[in-house]
Amino acid sequence: MRPILELLPEELPGEGYRKAQIAHWLYARGALDFAEMTDLPKGLREALGKEWRISEFTLVEAYPSRDGSVKYLFTLLDGQRTEAVYMPYPNRKTVCLSSMVGCPAGCTFCATGALGFGRNLTAAEILAQILAIAHHQGLSPREIRNVVLMGMGEPLLNLGNVLKAIRTMLHPKGLAMSPRRITLSTVGIPKGIYRLAEEDLGVRLALSLHAPDDETRKKIIPTAERYPVAEILEAVRHYYARTKRRVTFEYTLLKGLNDHPWQARLLAGLLKGLSAHVNLIPFNPWEGAPVEGTPKAGILAFAETLRRLGVPTSIRWSRGRDVGAACGQLALKTPAPLTFTPLLEDAGR
Template sequence: MFWTLFIWWDFFMKAFVYDRTHADWKNWVQERGEPAFRASQIMDWIYQKRVTSFEEMSNLPKGLRQCLSDSFDFAPLDNITTQQSADGTVKFLNRLHDGHAIETVIMRHHYGNSVCVTTQVGCRVGCTFCASTLGGLKRNLNAGEIVAQVVEAQRYLDREGERVGSVVIMGIGEPFENYDAMIQFIRVINDPKGLHIGQRHITVSTSGIVPNIYRFADEGLQVVLAISLHAPNQELRAKLMPVSRRFPLPELLEACQYYMEKTGRRITYEYALIGGKNDQPEHAHELGQLLAGTHCLVNLIPVNYVPERNYTRTPRNQIFEFKRILEGYKVNTTIRREHGSDIDAACGQLRAKHMDSGQKTS
């Protein structure tokens, strides 16, 4: 019964204003007999003034405002709860129009504010150390629902006179399994008439959906690509990340090599260190040998504790030793700065807690 109602709602719902680039708006207004400059006015109201209703667009003709109202919604996000960490990290749990809940995070850096966005309600990839997969995949977000997360984060920062400087597509879900919406999202937030976030300030992370890595390489974008690696060999990776059974490690590395050659950009390999699983010196040596001589960066991530997974953190001195070993193979290596350690920091953790409380998102 629920899915029948959901399909009915999805069929009749309006498009979202955040779905469109300036070129899309230009086509839309001209199809309705309006001059092309109306597209810039609409984008200005949406992204610079950040209004939440068409009636506020006072320099548009009344008829055009009514047409917009009849055709579009603002993809409202209903805030369920907001957590703020002592380090300035802010985590939002928001409800979508159909009752599903998603997370968005603002992270503070010395170089500015970064926003981490969600691309799916849940995730089917099944990484054993990740809270996002608990409950499985419910649905994909459309581009407007992803853009709305950045706009809402910017509204929050407006109160402090700050702005969103970069975006990481690393929240709940596998972006490369919602590929078209992800690409449109990138084009919308990069649009000079919109939020104008530079492509080199946008990072997309994938667990390794090999066909779409090739596709992404051919898009002609200058976006940062991050690969969730988390193991130095196929056997261990398949245990930690079931997606590796679909796309084995050798195939993944081949796709990554194609990406680097096609774009001229290095790849970031994310490596979550899990106590006793993938954090031993032999793992570091194997990883160093695997990546030596490639144009890459390894980002070591102390795993976030998720009660349902019962994985433990690697001791800090062991993390530094892991880094030292990799650098011995001349592999550029960083340790990710922890954000929000005093709140539900793990990706999907706040949503999982919300679901466990009986407030289901489906």
């Protein structure tokens, strides 16, 4: 069977009116089985079920955090697994999506990087995370209005599939999201940043910088050996010039490594003339991590230095730490207690 979520709404099977009906069932109603599409002729429903599938998962497990966020562990059709996180806020519902199984970037502070690289996710598998989470939460997929591609994987190394999924997120007959509410996070792949700029989909870019100098960055991020800070920032400046979208710089503070005052001053200098916002991220611990986080006092001092130098700065206190759902903690691990939902395991397969 073929994955129907690979298709843009106008590419769906059937004539124009039927395409619109199917798209509505998928992205507004969140149907996980063609049998649910009751305003389609029975023969069409049966034909769709024989040729296409909706679900990309055999099992969806949910791990609720005390803070209201939920980590989801997905078992894919080939048996591999990936994760996503649902984060409800008073005025919005956000999902953190994965673009890969594991991650090839190997950042020292990230449990996902320690797993290594499994494979790229397809566009259907990326979109299916949203549909599965919405189903489990009792929501229409269109009630999830914010997406951050900050889960497992490096999105710019799977850019074809990521862009395909984003186009369905933005499509008025798809998830009908605003591009301002979709953020793509990258460790800094210049070629991918240039391509993202030329695609001009209007989504937000977040750069995981984590150090303002090459010497320190190489200790944290293996890809820094290939892509120096100056080259990455040149691509980011091109992105801003092309899109006029403010760029977020993510910076995980690590004790004695990238948290010195001189590094805050250097970072402020690098961002001069660029519309940028710095998100300081306290390190979220995981078993076997080779680094330690900067204490709270050091985080606050680093933030104050940046603000004093005119850099808009916030501290992102992560959610879901108790279930391994916080930034840098996704590692396909099962916390206790466990609740799980099979999510119509045979739906559309």
